[in-house]
Amino acid sequence: MFFQQLINGLTTGSAYALIALGYTMIYGILGLINFAQGEIYMCGAFVAVLLLATGKVNFITAFAAGMGSAALLGVVLERVAFRPLRGAHPLVPLISAIGASIFLQSLALLLFGPNNRPFPVQFEFHTITVGDVVISALQGAILLAALILMALLMLFVRYTRYGKAIVACALDRDTARLMGINVDRMVALTFLIGSALSGAAGIMMAIYYNATYPRMGLLPGLKAFSAAILGGVGNIPGAILGGLLLGVAESLGAGYLSSGYKDAIAFVILILVLLIRPQGILKGKGH
Amino acid sequence: MLTLKSVQAGYGRLPVLKGISLHVRAGEVVTLIGGNGAGKSTTLRAISGLLPIWRGSVEFNGLNLARLTPEKVVAQGLALVPEGRRVFATLSVNANLELGAFHRHDKKQVRRDLEEVKERFPILRDRAHQAAGTLSGGEQQILAIGRALMARPKLLMLDEPSMGLAPRMVAQVYAILRKLKADGTTILLVEQNARAALKLADRGYVIETGRIILQGPAAELQEDPEMQRAYLGKGYREVWE
Numbered sequence A: 001m002f003f004q005q006l007i008n009g010l011t012t013g014s015a016y017a018l019i020a021l022g023y024t025m026i027y028g029i030l031g032l033i034n035f036a037q038g039e040i041y042m043c044g045a046f047v048a049v050l051l052l053a054t055g056k057v058n059f060i061t062a063f064a065a066g067m068g069s070a071a072l073l074g075v076v077l078e079r080v081a082f083r084p085l086r087g088a089h090p091l092v093p094l095i096s097a098i099g100a101s102i103f104l105q106s107l108a109l110l111l112f113g114p115n116n117r118p119f120p121v122q123f124e125f126h127t128i129t130v131g132d133v134v135i136s137a138l139q140g141a142i143l144l145a146a147l148i149l150m151a152l153l154m155l156f157v158r159y160t161r162y163g164k165a166i167v168a169c170a171l172d173r174d175t176a177r178l179m180g181i182n183v184d185r186m187v188a189l190t191f192l193i194g195s196a197l198s199g200a201a202g203i204m205m206a207i208y209y210n211a212t213y214p215r216m217g218l219l220p221g222l223k224a225f226s227a228a229i230l231g232g233v234g235n236i237p238g239a240i241l242g243g244l245l246l247g248v249a250e251s252l253g254a255g256y257l258s259s260g261y262k263d264a265i266a267f268v269i270l271i272l273v274l275l276i277r278p279q280g281i282l283k284g285k286g287h
Numbered sequence B: 001m002l003t004l005k006s007v008q009a010g011y012g013r014l015p016v017l018k019g020i021s022l023h024v025r026a027g028e029v030v031t032l033i034g035g036n037g038a039g040k041s042t043t044l045r046a047i048s049g050l051l052p053i054w055r056g057s058v059e060f061n062g063l064n065l066a067r068l069t070p071e072k073v074v075a076q077g078l079a080l081v082p083e084g085r086r087v088f089a090t091l092s093v094n095a096n097l098e099l100g101a102f103h104r105h106d107k108k109q110v111r112r113d114l115e116e117v118k119e120r121f122p123i124l125r126d127r128a129h130q131a132a133g134t135l136s137g138g139e140q141q142i143l144a145i146g147r148a149l150m151a152r153p154k155l156l157m158l159d160e161p162s163m164g165l166a167p168r169m170v171a172q173v174y175a176i177l178r179k180l181k182a183d184g185t186t187i188l189l190v191e192q193n194a195r196a197a198l199k200l201a202d203r204g205y206v207i208e209t210g211r212i213i214l215q216g217p218a219a220e221l222q223e224d225p226e227m228q229r230a231y232l233g234k235g236y237r238e239v240w241e
Helices: A002-030 A037-053 A059-085 A091-112 A137-159 A161-171 A173-178 A183-208 A218-231 A236-256 A259-276 B040-048 B070-075 B093-100 B107-120 B122-126 B137-149 B167-182 B194-200 B218-223 B225-230
Strands: A127-130 A133-136 B002-011 B014-024 B029-033 B053-060 B078-081 B155-159 B186-191 B203-208 B211-217
Touching (some): A002 A037, A002 A218, A002 A236, A037 A059, A037 A183, A059 A091, A059 A183, A133 A137, A137 A161, A137 A236, A161 A183, A161 B093, B002 B040, B029 B040, B040 B053, B040 B078, B040 B155, B070 B078, B078 B137, B107 B137, B137 B167, B167 B194, B203 B218
Parallel strands (some): B029 B186
8 A cells, every 4th residue: 555655645745846847947947936837837738639529630749839838928927927027016926926827717717618628638557566666657657758758857957058057047147147148038038937847747637537627737736846945945955855745645645645635735834844844855046 | 448537426325436537558557546535446336337437428439338338348457356246155166267358259269278277377277177266365366366367358447456465365365466567468457455566557546435636657656745644655654652
């Protein structure tokens, strides 16, 4: 049972981690919590599901389109909801983010209706049984895909010119400008990447839970926010660690206590972190 | 090369520069000396585009910089070593140096320049893969200078490179500046440490509460009685002496 819950937790945790990366990167560069991250996750899932439902697109294309649309939505959001507020009191963009979140949820509700859509493609996934632990190949695939995306992100941040420029902007905006780095462009790039990752998470969870609906981003968004805080907001490895830990804690809690407490666990952790170690496990702007 | 004409600038509505005029010719080392809050750093921030200019003009090789963003100014060939070094603490020494050349697109030459900077400052080669934040203050200052050189500047601006450094490190930083001068680098040096700055510079300006109050060849400024009293500590006596 322990290992079973561990695998389940890592699967959902990898989705939290991908969304948390969006939160943490955007916080790192703008000092802003983008509460619309969950809606970007929802957007990725919807685009992929709607495209697949037409029956004309293959899975890979739909996945890429979902990620791409989420990325685009993130960039547009930054442009209309956050950039005009640069330099305003920190509460102002926060309110703008919550507004954007409500707007996008309502828009999805109008466009797609409140009903849950099952994932249009059925995958025949084998299950592997090790002892009494049942691992579905779907879980394996989700974990693997998430880990690959995270590894790509970390490589990008550490070893590419633009990755380092993003870190430089997060550390010291004025000095970054003195190097000839266009901060606005780096902020847009951060939104692009963070949102693409959230979009990917949305598609994965749409498959995993076989459910896509306008409010699907609400809870994962809030949990990923907790995960980002748990790992140390602004810290990239921290967001990954926080996401996975949160997923596992939630899953173990659901298994050993009661599944009714599942959603509460993330927020209990959030409260405990804020009380005991508000800077998170790995503090500061790491990458 | 660089000409400021009655530049006015400030923070919010508070004026700090009340009409600064100065010039730097190619190959010259010019120092801008003044106390705390005189407007030295503000002048450099205004030149580099970090601070909007209210009035007056900043001309660099015939181009008006007054409306340019910092990204564009550095592309014109002005690099600033900011006050307090401001290295990117969690990035490696190498990454810091590479970022100095961010606006350049001549990849091969950048790689050669990186080698050259590390040749010039061997400490940066030894620490190439260390996070910049783990370096000592003096080493960070050397890194900040190296990073600015990576921009291949036509004019190098330094904001108080001796600030907060041990005397031995100050000497080392000034040795570096002397070497840069000997290589023909054009330098605009802002300093509180008037003695060291005037020894290095060809010409100097003294700034007080946002205005230039004194200017001339460095040797003359060193002899100026007003200068000696106010900035070089000559004839200083406690009131009871």
